[in-house]
Amino acid sequence: xxxxxxxxxxxxxxxxxxxxxxxxxxxxxxxxxxxxxxxxxxxxxxxxxxxxxxxxxxxxxxxxxxxxxxxxxxxxxxxxxxxxxxxxxxxxxxxxxxxxxxxxxxxxxxx
Numbered sequence: 105x106x107x108x109x110x111x112x113x114x115x116x117x118x119x120x121x122x123x124x125x126x127x128x129x130x131x132x133x134x135x136x137x138x139x140x141x142x143x144x145x146x147x148x149x150x151x152x153x154x155x156x157x158x159x160x161x162x163x164x165x166x167x168x169x170x171x172x173x174x175x176x177x178x179x180x181x182x183x184x185x186x187x188x189x190x191x192x193x194x195x196x197x198x199x200x201x202x203x204x205x206x207x208x209x210x211x212x213x214x215x
Contacts, residue, residue: 106130108199113209116189124184124209126199133157134177136202140184142195142211152197155182167193189213 112124126138139154153163153173161173172185182199189211196208 106201106204108201108204108206110197110199110206110209113197113211115212115214117215118190118213120189120213121185121187122189122211124186124197124199124211126182126184126206128180128182128199128201131201133175133180138173138175138182139200140173140182140197141200141205142193142197143208144192144195147195149198150195153184186211 107129109127110124112122114122116122134157137154137156140152141149142152143149151164152167153161153171155161155173155175163171170188175182191213194211194213196210198208199206
């Protein structure tokens with residue numbers, strides 16, 4: 105069974121940093137592009153970034169230069185380092201693979 109478990113969310117002040125982790129199991133992790141998406145209150149799901157099995161990355165324009173996605177194929181884990189956080193980054197962040205989504209972790213950026 106595919107499982108994606110996010111962790112690392114929390115409350116942070118504007119300008120602060122958080123590191124999200126997504127532990128994957130139940131499939132050959134290195135074969136899949138992994139995606140991070142987010143859903144802000146009252147809004148739809150928004151793609152944030154993804155990373156291929158080889159480490160090729162792509163980012164939403166508004167997070168480029170502030171967020172860094174990485175993966176450790178030996179640990180079946182994806183990481184999202186988020187720096188210079190803004191209130192508009194507040195959302196539930198989801199780890200996703202084709203046809204699967206984790207339960208999400210809340211990120212709140214507020215003073």
